Amino acid sequence: MSEMTHDVIVVGARCAGAATARLLARKGYRTVMVDRASFPSDMPMSSHLLWQSGAAHLKRWGLLERLQASGCPPMFEGSLNLGAFTLVGCAPSPDRVAAYAPRRLVLDSILREAALEAGAELRQHFLMDDVVWENGRVVGLRGGPHGGAQETLRAPLVIGADGRTSKVAKAVGAKAYNEIPAATGIRFSYFSGVPAQMEFIPGLRRMLLAVPTNDALTLVGVTMPVEDFLAGRDNVEQHFFSELEQWAPSLAARVRAGKREDAWLGGAVESFFRTAAGPGWALVGDAGLTVDPISAAGMTNAFRDAELLANAVDDGLSGRRPLDEALRDYGVQRDAGTMPIYQFTAEMAQLLPPTPEIGQFFGGLKNNQADVDKYFGVFAQTVPVAEFFSPDNMARIMAAA
Numbered sequence: 001m002s003e004m005t006h007d008v009i010v011v012g013a014r015c016a017g018a019a020t021a022r023l024l025a026r027k028g029y030r031t032v033m034v035d036r037a038s039f040p041s042d043m044p045m046s047s048h049l050l051w052q053s054g055a056a057h058l059k060r061w062g063l064l065e066r067l068q069a070s071g072c073p074p075m076f077e078g079s080l081n082l083g084a085f086t087l088v089g090c091a092p093s094p095d096r097v098a099a100y101a102p103r104r105l106v107l108d109s110i111l112r113e114a115a116l117e118a119g120a121e122l123r124q125h126f127l128m129d130d131v132v133w134e135n136g137r138v139v140g141l142r143g144g145p146h147g148g149a150q151e152t153l154r155a156p157l158v159i160g161a162d163g164r165t166s167k168v169a170k171a172v173g174a175k176a177y178n179e180i181p182a183a184t185g186i187r188f189s190y191f192s193g194v195p196a197q198m199e200f201i202p203g204l205r206r207m208l209l210a211v212p213t214n215d216a217l218t219l220v221g222v223t224m225p226v227e228d229f230l231a232g233r234d235n236v237e238q239h240f241f242s243e244l245e246q247w248a249p250s251l252a253a254r255v256r257a258g259k260r261e262d263a264w265l266g267g268a269v270e271s272f273f274r275t276a277a278g279p280g281w282a283l284v285g286d287a288g289l290t291v292d293p294i295s296a297a298g299m300t301n302a303f304r305d306a307e308l309l310a311n312a313v314d315d316g317l318s319g320r321r322p323l324d325e326a327l328r329d330y331g332v333q334r335d336a337g338t339m340p341i342y343q344f345t346a347e348m349a350q351l352l353p354p355t356p357e358i359g360q361f362f363g364g365l366k367n368n369q370a371d372v373d374k375y376f377g378v379f380a381q382t383v384p385v386a387e388f389f390s391p392d393n394m395a396r397i398m399a400a401a
């Protein structure tokens with residue numbers, strides 16, 4: 001058997017991969033990140049609302065100050081404009097953090113630089129081509145620059161943090177489950193001269209969004225059923241503004257008074273879990289778990305799972321527990337931790353027209369600020385879905401309408 005070049009190889013160096021690599025490097029493991037991209041570079045398809053529980057990870061990792069120093073404004077409150085009235089809420093946050101919407105160029109760079117500072121290596125322009133098997137275990141990977149010389153890196157663990165089309169997942173045969181076809185699409189761009197707090201404005205089978213981000217820009221987006229998203233592809237600008245004017249005329253006027261500073265961006269993706277780990281491999285981030293973007297849970301989930309996975313890997317590689325057993329537990333914890341927000345997101349993603357019960361629910365919320373805050377906390381993943389939507393809690397809220 002050839003010698004191991006590293007303890008862990010992480011494929012993908014963005015929010016899941018760089019976070020995991022940093023945690024492992026800090027624990028003393030020889031960690032290398034490989035990515036086919038060159039950095040710094042953006043992640044243009046994805047909007048980037050990072051809820052309080054995601055920001056709490058950054059705080060715990062000592063990286064929140066770097067995000068704040070980037071000029072990305074904190075969002076302590078969010079508003080949900082229901083036409084007849086607006087709910088303004090502040091998600092409970094035990095860690096006393098706000099939500100943020102950092103450009104991925106900024107956030108991913110902070111995480112990657114922190115991983116490098118912790119001692120991880122980075123190979124850019126490195127396209128992972130296949131994993132290397134030995135005696136039924138993954139023991140490394142092959143890859144290199146696109147069309148260039150291939151090399152083999154060897155390690156007892158290869159982590160796929162290579163996004164939802166993960167080549168690592170394909171190479172190891174990770175099985176998909178709880179699959180849901182793409183239900184929503186979001187179209188967005190960045191505008192100057194459009195001051196905004198975190199604003200949500202529902203339309204009929206729509207959710208419009210404005211959040212401040214880096215460089216004094218505001219991300220303004222429209223989430224809609226995937227068929228409408230695809231129908232608007234041929235005339236994106238006109239489609240975007242007709243949606244905005246129909247459902248959020250006052251936001252439309254603000255956006256018209258500002259200036260678009262970037263391309264039209266966005267996308268629609270299917271939702272799924274994939275088996276989290278197997279002999280010599282594990283998946284983290286979208287590679288193992290992709291959630292419809294409507295609840296903006298992806299990066300928050302990635303941070304939580306980076307921590308779970310790094311702890312499991314440490315248990316295994318330090319010899320405290322068999323590695324395969326620790327990785328199996330990582331998968332169980334990931335699935336249990338995600339399922340409530342996954343199911344809640346799947347319901348939201350249907351973008352069903354409002355019912356009288358929903359009207360009564362919001363009417364009840366209006367009269368109780370603590371409940372409004374907790375409702376925002378469900379999205380921020382600081383209030384458990386099951387607790388907030390328990391029959392008793394729902395009955396209490398609706399009785400107040």
Ligand SMILES: Cc1cc2nc3c(=O)[nH]c(=O)nc-3n(C[C@H](O)[C@H](O)[C@H](O)COP(=O)(O)OP(=O)(O)OC[C@H]3O[C@@H](n4cnc5c(N)ncnc54)[C@H](O)[C@@H]3O)c2cc1C
Nearest residue numbers: 012015016036046047048049128162163285286293298299
């Ligand atoms: C339209 C849309 C909107 C979204 N909005 C939000 C939001 O508001 N908030 C939120 O939290 N989440 C959002 N998400 C989800 C979020 O983008 C993902 O959860 C997040 O990007 C996952 O990060 P990751 O590190 O797992 O993967 P990625 O960010 O996809 O990074 C994967 C990396 O792997 C590299 N890679 C891939 N294949 C290879 C290979 N073979 N060899 C080497 N490198 C490779 C890529 O170059 C890339 O750098 C949205 C997603 C979409 C599609």
